[in-house]
Amino acid sequence: MGPAPTEVEVSLFGPGFGECSVLHIGDGRWMVVDSCIDPQTGEPAALSYLRSLGVRPECVELIVATHWHDDHVRGISALVRSYPDARVCVPGILTNAELVASIIAHDARPLTRVTSGVAEMRRLLEAKAGGTLIRGIADRRLLAFEAGHFSHGHPVEVWALSPCDASLQRFLGSLQRYIPREGMQKQRVPNITPNECSVVISVSVGPLGILLGADLEEETCSGWSAILASHGRPSQLASFFKVPHHGSKNAHHPDVWRHLLVPNALFALAPYNRGAKLPSRQDVQRLASLSDRGYSTAPLPKKAARRVGTVGKIIKEFNVQLAPMTGVTGQVRARASNFEEGTFSEVELFSGARPLLQVHGS
């Protein structure tokens, strides 16, 4: 069942690879941040969820692509097409024609079966050809509704808190070697790290604050430090925090917890199956020490999955370690109706979602 018109809801979806956030800001109006594919349906998880609630296309106000790492944008072009009236915010760096040219070149004649975030960004840009896009850059208000616009009576504001200009320039520099040039062999663009151009989103509905950390990592004088140092950002403290970069220590800044969040804030993360899985056990301990209200959208598998039959025997014989990347799409959903408390009192967990301390299966 969907949220009541006066309720605020924030959901984080994650199947073990990929994540997206879906927010209800009042009176059946929604916004979506990033996108992942639900392996069960093959559709964007946000699309499946909103359809299940009967949300009409015109009720989606805003879609944000925080950056183009594969695990954040799969299916986002389908979202943009499904919700044509929604305002769309993309990383500000995409006004750079050279960068867009490289995105187009990478996807021009796809020779490989694996898709990439780059291909999705291309499709998103093409979907908005002739239309309008909002540049996601630091201290930029993306959406605003005055008090009284919604039946809950509170003003609503959505802000981008990053990236700052310095981060953008540095990121462009690190991108240079992946920009296609004549004579360069075609390859798949890897996810470039550190991620300095990720768009962090702050949402406030009256006294309720939501901070969606995307994949922003911490670098000296940039990343989270730049956000903390900014005088142009909104001052609302967040009571829900989407932990950046799957809880990794690279994306951790202790002052975020001290100065941007309420004490013992509710937080959620989507884990990431990689060579080194995130969050690590140390990450879990660190986060658990900051708040006891932490959740994960999915578990991290302990053991490698076993293939059966002849294929399984051959894989075992050749000692290849194989693990499933995705499972069922889990959902952490928080709702708030009591704005006086300024917190999300109701937390529900669906499918594989679980308390953070159980992410490694304990």
Added chain:
Amino acid sequence: MRITPEVSSTQIVLLGKFEPAQFTADWLTESGLFGTTEGRAAEAKMVGKWVADISIDWCRLFCTAEKFALISQQAPWIRLSDFCLKLFTELLPNTTIGYMGINRTVRFDTGSATAKDQLGRLLAPRNVWGEWGEILAADEGKGASGLSTLTLRQGHDLHDRASGHIEARIGPTEGTSVVMHVNDHYEAPGKEELAGEGDLMQRLSENFEKSIKRSDWIVSEMMKQVRP
């Protein structure tokens, strides 16, 4: 019991204007088409003005002045496509080509002479051949008469090419095994184009794996007809 292939081969064949003499192991290695070890171990049966025939462990390149063929019996088949795309879009983009075939040859064992004959009769019923058919029918099971080869063509409803067709041929046989060959044929608009900027290489990059999958499907549909 499901029949499965015994051996198979995938080929990319181009008709156009080629210079076989340039396909030396050294050139192919320097160009990045052969690895260094592959190039050293390459078996060049002939590399001359009219014919090039050079093999490495996973493929064979055969080229005359008018035909270029790359053949492999070792998956992954995508290597063939990558090789041709690299060769004709990067290294030799000014090569004139007019036709392309993405071909599969599969041999499968019917399991018995009876099953093989049954398949032959299914494909070529003797009764439609009139009195001659009766003579052939009388020779049933003796192995001297029967279906030799049969070819079917699909020439319409092919939206993945400017012009062309798909042909599937069954036969010949070797013992109880049957060979099937599927030729997925593409024609360049105007019957001639420069490889680097033309339609055929674009089709190759878009269609190669779909073509292989379709050909395998055609073969598997035939294999289902076998009653061992």
Added chain:
Amino acid sequence: MNTLQSTVKHASYFELDYIAGSSLPKSAAAADWFVSAFQACAVLDTLTGEMPDSQSQLLGVEDSQAIADWKNAENVSLIEVLKRAEAGEPRDRVSPRASFEPLNEWEGYVVAILDNGFAAHLLDLTAGCATESDEATFSIDDVSDDDRGLVGLGAIFRWSVGYERQVTGTRRKVSSLVFRRLPIWTKREISESREKARSLVQSITWE
């Protein structure tokens, strides 16, 4: 055009391969047909004036003695003579090759370089998955010498497992990692992408 010459030019590759050395057994008659057709081409080119004065140049072989031997001998194929000239001894025909049809094939890309190998995300092609299904860790020992230089972040490969059928009919298990040698970006592709990008960025109203 002479019938034999046109036969060679229009012979299906299947026929040429069948004769010239696939894993399929071939008859002596078929092999002779191939050689005769090839010879016929060379002779007909002489008659039509397309062959240069020096036959050794035509055939790409420096050893004119081999050509003279062929002209003087009867019932000897040119190809056999050339092979003997090259190798100094008679050669066998092309031996049939092993065949590998995978039971399962994945496309993968490298996401991390590890101490002795790499981690990759895999798309199960056999299962028809639309998104990555598995993560795998491979040892660098699984990569051929020729492909090791291709292993890097973002590099794309195919992993196939199954049975290879040897010429003798025996089968052995195979796990094959092949890194893809993709073409380079051409000037035309770069130029086209820049033009499209310019047009696309300009068509969008940026707030």
